[in-house]
Amino acid sequence: MSTPSAQRGLDDEAAATRVLDAADRLFYERGVQAVGMDDLRAESGVSLKRLYRLFAGKESIVEHVLERRHETWEAWIAEATAAGSPRSRLLAIYDMLARWFTQDDFRGCFFINSFGELGAMSPRVAEIVRAHKVGFQTTVADLVTAAGAPSSLAPQLAILAEGAQTTAAIAGDPEPAKQARAAAEVLIDHALRPA
Amino acid sequence: MSTPSAQRGLDDEAAATRVLDAADRLFYERGVQAVGMDDLRAESGVSLKRLYRLFAGKESIVEHVLERRHETWEAWIAEATAAGSPRSRLLAIYDMLARWFTQDDFRGCFFINSFGELGAMSPRVAEIVRAHKVGFQTTVADLVTAAGAPSSLAPQLAILAEGAQTTAAIAGDPEPAKQARAAAEVLIDHALRPA
DNA sequence: TTCCATGGAGAACCTTCGTTCTCCGCGTAT
DNA sequence: ATACGCGGAGAACGAAGGTTCTCCATGGAA
Numbered sequence: 001m002s003t004p005s006a007q008r009g010l011d012d013e014a015a016a017t018r019v020l021d022a023a024d025r026l027f028y029e030r031g032v033q034a035v036g037m038d039d040l041r042a043e044s045g046v047s048l049k050r051l052y053r054l055f056a057g058k059e060s061i062v063e064h065v066l067e068r069r070h071e072t073w074e075a076w077i078a079e080a081t082a083a084g085s086p087r088s089r090l091l092a093i094y095d096m097l098a099r100w101f102t103q104d105d106f107r108g109c110f111f112i113n114s115f116g117e118l119g120a121m122s123p124r125v126a127e128i129v130r131a132h133k134v135g136f137q138t139t140v141a142d143l144v145t146a147a148g149a150p151s152s153l154a155p156q157l158a159i160l161a162e163g164a165q166t167t168a169a170i171a172g173d174p175e176p177a178k179q180a181r182a183a184a185e186v187l188i189d190h191a192l193r194p195a
Numbered sequence: 196m197s198t199p200s201a202q203r204g205l206d207d208e209a210a211a212t213r214v215l216d217a218a219d220r221l222f223y224e225r226g227v228q229a230v231g232m233d234d235l236r237a238e239s240g241v242s243l244k245r246l247y248r249l250f251a252g253k254e255s256i257v258e259h260v261l262e263r264r265h266e267t268w269e270a271w272i273a274e275a276t277a278a279g280s281p282r283s284r285l286l287a288i289y290d291m292l293a294r295w296f297t298q299d300d301f302r303g304c305f306f307i308n309s310f311g312e313l314g315a316m317s318p319r320v321a322e323i324v325r326a327h328k329v330g331f332q333t334t335v336a337d338l339v340t341a342a343g344a345p346s347s348l349a350p351q352l353a354i355l356a357e358g359a360q361t362t363a364a365i366a367g368d369p370e371p372a373k374q375a376r377a378a379a380e381v382l383i384d385h386a387l388r389p390a
Numbered sequence: 391t392t393c394c395a396t397g398g399a400g401a402a403c404c405t406t407c408g409t410t411c412t413c414c415g416c417g418t419a420t
Numbered sequence: 421a422t423a424c425g426c427g428g429a430g431a432a433c434g435a436a437g438g439t440t441c442t443c444c445a446t447g448g449a450a
Contacts, residue, residue, distance in 0.1 A: 058438065130366065156375070
C-alpha cells in the first residue's frame with residue numbers, strides 16, 4: 001500500500017530534525033516573523049516541497065520548535081538540579097542561567113520573545129508559552145517544598161529567574177544571573193529562618 | 196512663505212497625537228507587525244496621506260510610540276515614588292505595578308514585547324528599549340542609595356520588577372506584583388541590616 | 391534498456407502590506 | 421460666481437512571504 005517507509009521514514013525524521021534545528025536557530029536569532037519559509041529551506045537544505053509534506057505550515061513549525069525548546073529547558077533544569085541539598089539545587093538554577101547568558105547567541109528567553117511577538121494573535125503559541133512557564137514554576141515549587149520553605153517562596157524565585165532573563169537579554173550582559181542568585185540566597189535563607 | 200501654520204500646526208499636532216494614541220493601543224494589543232498602516236488610519240481617523248506627511252513611515256511611528264511610553268512610565272514612577280521614606284518609595288514601585296497589572300488591557304511591558312519582536316532586526320528599537328531599562332535601573336539605584344543600602348541591592352530590585360511584568364503578562368494574573376513586593380521587602384530589610 | 395515514481399529546484403500564485411499617486415470635493419479669496 | 425489649492429478616499433504599485441505547482445533529473449524495477 002504505502003512505501004516501504006523504513007528508509008523513507010528515517011529520512012523524513014532526519015529532514016524534520018534539520019528543519020527544526022534551522023527554525024530554532026533562525027527564529028531565536030531574528031524573531032519568528034522575520035524568517036521566511038525560504039530561509040528555512042536554505043538553512044536546513046530541505047526542499048520546500050518536502051517541508052510542506054513534513055509540516056502543515058509555518059505555524060506548525062513554530063509550535064514544534066517551542067515544544068522542543070521546552071524539552072531542552074526541562075533537561076537543563078533536570079541536569080542543573082540533579083544533586084545536592086534542596087537549597088543548592090535551587091541556586092543551581094541561577095548558575096545554569098549564568099552559563100546560558102554567556103553564550104554569544106543568547107537573546108533572552110525564546111518563550112518570552114515568542115509570547116511578545118505572537119501571543120496576542122496566536123492562542124496556540126500563548127498556550128504553549130503559558131504551559132512552559134507553569135512547568136518551571138512547578139519545578140521551583142517542588143524544590144521549595146523539599147527545602148522545607150513556605151510555598152510563598154517559590155513564585156519569588158521564579159520571578160527572579162524571569163527577570164534575570166529579560167534583563168540580561170536587553171542589557172546584553174550576563175550579570176543579572178549572579179544578581180538574581182544573590183537575591184535568591186537571601187530570600188531562601190530568610191524563608192528557612194525559624195519563625 | 197508657508198501656510199499660516201497657527202491653525203494648520205495645531206491640527207497636525209492633534210492628528211499626530213491621535214495617530215500615536217491609536218498606534219500605542221493597537222501595537223500594544225496585537226504586536227507591532229500585526230498592525231498595518233491601514234489599521235492605524237482606521238483607528239485614528241487620520242488619512243494615509245496626512246499620516247505619511249506627519250511621520251516618515253511605520254518605523255518612525257514605532258519609535259515615537261516607544262518614546263511616549265517611556266515618558267508615561269517615568270511619570271508613573273515619579274508619581275509612585277513621590278513621597279515617603281526611601282524604603283516605602285522603593286516598595287511603591289511594586290504597588291504601582293500591582294495597579295497596572297489589574298488593568299484589563301495589560302499585556303506585559305511594551306518595551307520587552309517590542310524588544311522580543313523587533314530588537315533583533317531593528318537596532319533603533321533595541322537602543323530605545325535598552326535606554327528605557329537603563330533609566331529604570333538608574334531610578335532604582337538612586338532610591339537604593341537614598342535608603343543607605345549597598346548598591347548591589349538595586350539590580351536585584353529591578354530584576355524583581357522585570358520578572359513580575361513578564362510573569363504577570365504570561366500567566367494573565369496580577370499576583371506577581373505582590374509576590375515581587377514581598378521579596379523586595381525581604382531584600383531591602385536584609386540590605387539595611389547592620390553588617 | 392525502458393518505464394515509472396520520487397523528490398528537488400524554483401517558478402507561479404495570491405494575499406498582505408508599506409508607500410505613493412490620482413482624482414475629486416470643498417472652502418476661500420477675489 | 422469662479423478659480424485655486426489643500427486634503428481626504430481609496431486605487432495603484434512594488435515587494436515580500438506563505439503555499440502550491442510544474443518540470444525535470446534520477447534511480448530502481450521489469
